[in-house]
Amino acid sequence: MSFIKQVKIVAFLMVLFATLTANAQDYILAGKVVNNKQEPLVGATVAVKQLQKGTSTDFEGTFKLNLAKGKHTIEVSYLGYKTLTQEVDITSNQSITLKLVSDANVLDEVLVSAVRVKADAPVTHSNLSKKEIAKRNLGQDIPILMNYLPNVISSSDAGAGIGYTYLRVRGSDASRVNVTVNGIPYNDSESQGTFWVNMGDFASSTQSLQLQRGVGTSTNGSGAFGASLNILTDAVAEEAGGEISNSFGSYGTRKHTVKFTTGKVNDHFEFAGRLSNIYSDGYVDRAFTDLKSYFLQGSYTDENTLIKALVFGGKEHTYQAWYGLDAAQLAADRRQNPYTYDNESDNYQQDHYQLHWNEKLNDNWSTNIGLNYTRGKGYFEQFKGGRDAVDYNNLIVDDSDVIVRRWLDNHFYVLNGSTTYKNDKLEVISGLSYSKYKNDHYGEVIWGSDLAPNTNIRDRYYESNSKKSDWSIFSKATFNITDNLKAFVDVQGRFVNYTTAGLTSDRNPIDVDKDFNFFNPKLGFTYKVNNENSLYASYAKANREPNRNDFESNAAKVAHESLNDFELGWRLANETVKLNTNIYYMQYDNQLVLTGALDNSGEYLRENVKDSYRLGLEVDATIKLSEKFTLASNIALSKNKIKDLTIERDGALQNLGTTNIAFSPNIVSGSSLSFAPVDNFQMTFLSKYVGSQYLSNTDTEASKIDDYFTSDFNLVYEIPTNKILKSIVLTALVNNLFNKEYVDRGYTYLNNWSGPTSFEVQGYYPQATRNFLLGATLKF
Known part of the structure; x- marks a missing residue:
């Protein structure tokens, strides 16, 4: 089957699925997610788990959800903060403010603040959470699990994604991708490469990862010429x-x-x-x-x-x-x-x-x-x-x-x-x-x-x-x-x-x-x-x-x-x-x-x-x-x-x-x-x-x-x-x-x-x- 034919089939299925499952909701729940200083949290996830639906906060920390009349459980999560679960009773259009409490146990702000960027930073980046990694974490190495991120290509010597695996970003090979683990440089100092074969099943111990394409904001380790991971x-x-x-x-x-x-x-x-x-x-x-x-x-x-x-x-x-x-x-x-x-x-x-x-x-x-x-x-x-x-x-x-x-x-x-x-x-x-x-x-x-x-x-x-x-x-x-x-x-x-x-x-x-x-x-x-x-x-x-x-x-x-x-x-x-x-x-x-x-x-x-x-x-x-x-x-x-x-x-x-x-x-x-x-x-x-x-x-x-x-x-x-x-x-x-x-x-x-x-x-x-x-x- 040719590439063009497969694309047409997928496009047809998407339109069909969207048509069959479209379902208008009755009321709008509007809200704002803030921290304990009343500062808006940009990119916080707001989910209604029972309905398998959700959204993210905008640059003001606000969001909108269309919900049917009745009681719903709202779950709000953001890196560095404790997840908040709150029940709302929808009887009309309404607005709420959700305050998240800083979580000292989540180390993103602690260990990687010098090398990571926030959602609104002027740096091109993508994030993968533990939940997203787990969906395909069946033994293949981290480069293979990252294969579907923008402008990423992965490969392996043995052909099946286990063993010696490789990552390229924007055409640059792994020796030009600056990798840090908890803010500590990981690339080999001499070859400047990253040998994932030495980190078997490391995905199972990964809380999250951020891939910054381009120079990014790396502050230690070898210079990033394709990306920072x-x-x-x-x-x-x-x-x-x-x-x-x-x-x-x-x-x-x-x-x-x-x-x-x-x-x-x-x-x-x-x-x-x-x-x-x-x-x-x-x-x-x-x-x-x-x-x-x-x-x-x-x-x-x-x-x-x-x-x-x-x-x-x-x-x-x-x-x-x-x-x-x-x-x-x-x-x-x-x-x-x-x-x-x-x-x-x-x-x-x-x-x-x-x-x-x-x-x-x-x-x-x-x-x-x-x-x-x-x-x-x-x-x-x-x-x-x-x-x-x-x-x-x-x-x-x-x-x-x-x-x-x-x-x-x-x-x-x-x-x-x-x-x-x-x-x-x-x-x-x-x-x-x-x-x-x-x-x-x-x-x-x-x-x-x-x-x-x-x-x-x-x-x-x-x-x-x-x-x-x-x-x-x-x-x-x-x-x-x-x-x-x-x-x-x-x-x-x-x-x-x-x-x-x-x-x-x-x-x-x-x-x-x-x-x-x-x-x-x-x-x-x-x-x-x-x-x-x-x-x-x-x-x-x-x-x-x-x-x-x-x-x-x-x-x-x-x-x-x-x-x-x-x-x-x-x-x-x-x-x-x-x-x-x-x-x-x-x-x-x-x-x-x-x-x-x-x-x-x-x-x-x-x-x-x-x-x-x-x-x-x-x-x-x-x-x-x-x-x-x-x-x-x-x-x-x-x-x-x-x-x-x-x-x-x-x-x-x-x-x-x-x-x-x-x-x-x-x-x-x-x-x-x-x-x-x-x-x-x-x-x-x-x-x-x-x-x-x-x-x-x-x-x-x-x-x-x-x-x-x-x-x-x-x-x-x-x-x-x-x-x-x-x-x-x-x-x-x-x-x-x-x-x-x-x-x-x-x-x-x-x-x-x-x-x-x-x-x-x-x-x-x-x-x-x-x-x-x-x-x-x-x-x-």
């Missing part, structure tokens, strides 16, 4: 409880999760935790994933103090599928894996220790301190046939087979501190962040068909060590210029030192000692047109240092990159429609773009291009079609260009003029149509379209991969119980419903080749055809 872990629970979750599905996939919380003990203390195991054979043959993870937290709260300690981590064992398939292999058997050595696998353990202390000094002042230590150690093992002795420090004889392990052994320390001042018209957050990273890289020979004399197993054939320090000092303010105009100012100084010495895995010298000093200002305005409409505009500057691979491949020429990000947006929110529309222009100087090629550990190589840009339009909307049907849809249209690209091809420099940036499709869209026929039951049809894209920056047609359109189907049914259990939640997910065979990612070495149709120099990552996951969660 801010993750908040589980909030403190008031009552004791627990969950047992199990899911099973295609390719031998299974997830087992146990969670518990003591609730508040003596009104101050809480202890909670999670243990998880996820296993999948993978869509690709033998590309198995075995993830074991844990999450523990203890907290103390009183009226003015929050202290929270967390320990979380995981151990992963995955079989290698890093190099995909060439065109002939893909045509012969898209599920085959060219690796045949039994233990061609990756093995890594990572543990995080966090301590957070927030103190409310008075109604205006509060402070926050965060400490982090991360310990990571592991290796991947490979078989190499017929190798030269010189490549392995002469530990083997020429033309010998060898098995090696390449190790990483690292330590990461972070200190965050901030002070917040708030009054009725002004909020100022100032602080600093310091991180220190140490890493040892080394390779061992653990077997050889013909070892050199005096060689011992586990002798090292290369070794290097590295250190990186990162200071960030920032201050940002939000203040009212007039009743309708609000300003946002953010300045950051970032000071980085990176040193490394020794040999790379190819036994090439690497000797780096670089300092980077960056100044990153941001300025934005939000103008409230009326209670339903607002406009915003912003400018942000970002700078970013090269990563280790950049120095390995091109140390003499590699330079830091800079970005000027301009955003212009319009927001609409009323009882029926929530609409976000924005135009962005991201102008880069010395952008480090992916060339499409891989290094010898499966990481993409990059190179500086002097002048490049991304220009795009993003639209996302949630439309309440009726009391039972909701449509959420988004689309991103963009141009992603390099100006005057010069490469060396066929032994000479060639100027190719303006070309497309690799891995940057011009169109990305997603949609979901949800049907809730009765309370606690929801069916959702989801669709994703990604346009064609180039694997290189040269516009070579042979490096182009086709567009694709996929669909998923999701069922969630919660059964309330009256005895031992609180409820039973049954979940079903069918991925790739129409059994599409597609490739969403690949690599190429065509930059230095000028022929029209060669596929021997590139590879592809096939994604899974139709597959399913079924889950059951018992809530205590």
Whole structure:
């Protein structure tokens, strides 16, 4: 079935459903949601659970609901506040004021205030709540669960969304998405990447996440060149409880999760935790994933103090599928894996220790301190046939087979501190962040068909060590210029030192000692047109240092990159429609773009291009079609260009003029149509379209991969119980419903080749055809 036909069918169904379920109501309930200072809360959720209907407050904190005569239970929720439940008796049109009480146990304002933005901020962003994440949380990694956010593309090596998974936003890969967990930087300091395989089932311990597209408002960690992803872990629970979750599905996939919380003990203390195991054979043959993870937290709260300690981590064992398939292999058997050595696998353990202390000094002042230590150690093992002795420090004889392990052994320390001042018209957050990273890289020979004399197993054939320090000092303010105009100012100084010495895995010298000093200002305005409409505009500057691979491949020429990000947006929110529309222009100087090629550990190589840009339009909307049907849809249209690209091809420099940036499709869209026929039951049809894209920056047609359109189907049914259990939640997910065979990612070495149709120099990552996951969660 073609993409156009499927769109027509979905559109017809939406119109039909809206017609059949339209139901006029009798009276209007108007209201306003405020905090204890009578300040309006923008974007608060107001729901009538029995009717499966609701709305959000506008920029005045007001809302309207059409309700039939009779008694209704209204539930009002807002991040950082206790949920309010109130019964109203509707006999005529009426108006009410609902006051929410600040919840010291919800940590959004505490741990992530420096990196998150509010609903009316001049920053392009999307939020995912715990409830929304849970609907499809059956073992797939966080990038897959984020797949339907605007201008997001996710992928996986094994094809089924478990193991090594990847996230791209606005065409930028994960090394350019600044990830924080409770305000603590998570990206690896050297590669700048985010390895979700080390955070198995972390979605089960996520309270909410916010994705800021563009530079955003990141104040620590690596500079955001595509987006910032801010993750908040589980909030403190008031009552004791627990969950047992199990899911099973295609390719031998299974997830087992146990969670518990003591609730508040003596009104101050809480202890909670999670243990998880996820296993999948993978869509690709033998590309198995075995993830074991844990999450523990203890907290103390009183009226003015929050202290929270967390320990979380995981151990992963995955079989290698890093190099995909060439065109002939893909045509012969898209599920085959060219690796045949039994233990061609990756093995890594990572543990995080966090301590957070927030103190409310008075109604205006509060402070926050965060400490982090991360310990990571592991290796991947490979078989190499017929190798030269010189490549392995002469530990083997020429033309010998060898098995090696390449190790990483690292330590990461972070200190965050901030002070917040708030009054009725002004909020100022100032602080600093310091991180220190140490890493040892080394390779061992653990077997050889013909070892050199005096060689011992586990002798090292290369070794290097590295250190990186990162200071960030920032201050940002939000203040009212007039009743309708609000300003946002953010300045950051970032000071980085990176040193490394020794040999790379190819036994090439690497000797780096670089300092980077960056100044990153941001300025934005939000103008409230009326209670339903607002406009915003912003400018942000970002700078970013090269990563280790950049120095390995091109140390003499590699330079830091800079970005000027301009955003212009319009927001609409009323009882029926929530609409976000924005135009962005991201102008880069010395952008480090992916060339499409891989290094010898499966990481993409990059190179500086002097002048490049991304220009795009993003639209996302949630439309309440009726009391039972909701449509959420988004689309991103963009141009992603390099100006005057010069490469060396066929032994000479060639100027190719303006070309497309690799891995940057011009169109990305997603949609979901949800049907809730009765309370606690929801069916959702989801669709994703990604346009064609180039694997290189040269516009070579042979490096182009086709567009694709996929669909998923999701069922969630919660059964309330009256005895031992609180409820039973049954979940079903069918991925790739129409059994599409597609490739969403690949690599190429065509930059230095000028022929029209060669596929021997590139590879592809096939994604899974139709597959399913079924889950059951018992809530205590």
